[in-house]
Amino acid sequence: MQDDASETIVLRAQHDITRVRRALTLLLTRASAKPTEMTKFVTAASELARNTVLHGGGGTATIELTRERKGFRISTIFEDAGPGIADVEAALRSGFTTGSGLGLGLGGAKRLCEVFELVSSAEAGTRVRISSRVGLK
Amino acid sequence: MPANSVKRLAQLLDKHFERILSDWIRAQADAGLLRPELMSESEIRRQSRAVLTELVRSLRQCESVRGMDLESEIWSDTRSLLQSATDQRVERGFTPTEMAMFILALKQPIFERLRDEYEDDPGLIANDAWESSWLLDQLGLYTSEVYLEERQEIIERQQREMIELSTPVVQLWDRILALPLIGTLDSVRAQMVMENLLQAIVEREAEFAIIDITGVPTVDTLVAQNLLKTAAATKLMGAICIISGIRPQIAQTIVHLGVDLPDVITKADLQSALAYALSATGVTFSPGARSRG
Amino acid sequence: MADPDLPRREIQIYRVHDCLLIAIQDDLDDGMVIALQDSLMQRIVSSGAHGVLIDISALEIVDTFTGRMLAGIARMASLLDADCVLVGMRPAVAITLVELGMRLEGVKTALNVDRGLELIRRSLRPVPVNAG
Secondary structure, eight states: OOOOEEEEEEEEHHHHHHHHHHHHHHHHTTOOOOOHHHHHHHHHHHHHHHHHTSSSEEEEEEEEEEOSSSSEEEEEEEEEEEOOOOHOOOOOOOOOTTTOOOOHHHHHHHHSSEEEEEEEEEEEEEEEEEEEEEEEE | OOOOOOOOHHHHHHHTTHHHHHHHHHHHHHOOOOTTTTTTTHHHHHHHHHHHHHHHHHHHHSSGGGGGGGGGGGGGHHHHHHHHHHHHHHTTTTTHHHHHHHHTTTHHHHHHHHHHHTTTTHHHHHHHHHHHHHHHHHHHHHHHHHHHHHHHHHHHHHHHHHHHHHOOEEEETTTTEEEEEEEEOOOHHHHHHHHHHHHHHHHHSEEEEEEEEOOOOOOOHHHHHHHHHHHHHHHHHTTTEEEEEOOOOHHHHHTTTOOOOOTEEEEEEHHHHHHHHHTTTTOOOOOOOOOOO | OOTTTTTOOOOOOEEETTEEEEOOSOOHHHHHHHHHHHHHHHEEEEEEHHHEEEEEEEOOOOHHHHHHHHHHHHHHHHHOOOOOEEEOOOOOHHHHHHTTOOOEEEEEEEEEEHHHHHHHHHHHHHOOOOOO
């Protein structure tokens, strides 16, 4: 039975996005997450990790898995010291189409997770936390 | 004698552990809480012993009355223990009152030991009796909360199982699946329905998936959204989704959502939907040798 | 930049009847995507293939980057007059793409390679022209 786990991954280049996905997939598999739960969360994390690398100038992803009464809670915090998101409202509202170049995927990531917290400013950079319950029997 | 009431209580329980434990079990029996048909006496003894042990351990870590905050770290092991004990009893069929009374029955044995231990100091007895009573009330209430949560989860699980049974995916024809929905849809059920249908499409290599909502009286915006998401997901996978049996009211909801409709083909009823799918897959019927006059 | 610890994997391009077939595993980075696009487009021209099947049944995660990449390949292929079909999308992936708001407009999809081939063949059927 999977215990609580926590891990921090430095995000500098594209292959670090892969590391985040792998780490999450491994943890979620051990936590008996359903395929849909896993895909949704890891996809959201992938979007946010990519943002951190491409727009945030690099940063960290801190993953945490905690046991709850029934099932687990998976959360990940993405932090960078980048320029911040200029218009958070707009970024969250936008759906994403294949034509768009910007596509920060934030709105999508928000819809894919139970909890989505975002703090962003030009001075302090960006911090996003996502969290979902998984593996409910 | 410790000056601190929590320390005194911890010391008391420790000193008279076995006596308090057996008195407690007898008190449970007297109150009719032992249900031998649900749980064996040895299990009850084991649980009682474990709870009392945990209680002593937690109390020893408490510095003061304020330390008796059940939410704090000190009590987390006790909470876990009570959780699993309660979960077990819910499954076995104990009532929430019986579970709470299990804890509260510990009061009298403690009071009796307090009386004996501090018989020269009635003020002290009153104080410590009050504090231990308060503490046990908190623990008893906690078990009630846990009981309710567990009950709720069991109900939800049973609902999910019922949903599985009541929304079977039917293969109407080669490459044509149908999902006749009956009854009210809530978002939980709608989510399950979507996942089941998509999985069935893959497994049975369907080209068409017909969701028939003739038997669904009302659809709220969440469910309408879910239906449209199902249609969109079906299309992404390479199949075609047809929704049949839409009532005027439901049509209004969908339009008010302002969502694109190209992903969705709609038909008045299941029969029309099937006819459409059949002709789209190139199936034709020819009259048999004996046609009805 | 690819992970220096991992050997660079190349995506194989197979021939199935008159179509090309590629299978995408997870973990594509920018460099691999460009390499794939290059070799695929060249192969389309050199083989005269009428269709390209992209098998994504091994993809557990399709985020907006991957989605854009797939749509891009489809567009490029169609400019070279080859029909592109995405096959084998997992249900969980489809559900997630819908939540992400990715419609993959203009990209054809099919359940598996067989259906994909059928689809390509159907669209290749000559359109009758009125004489006179």
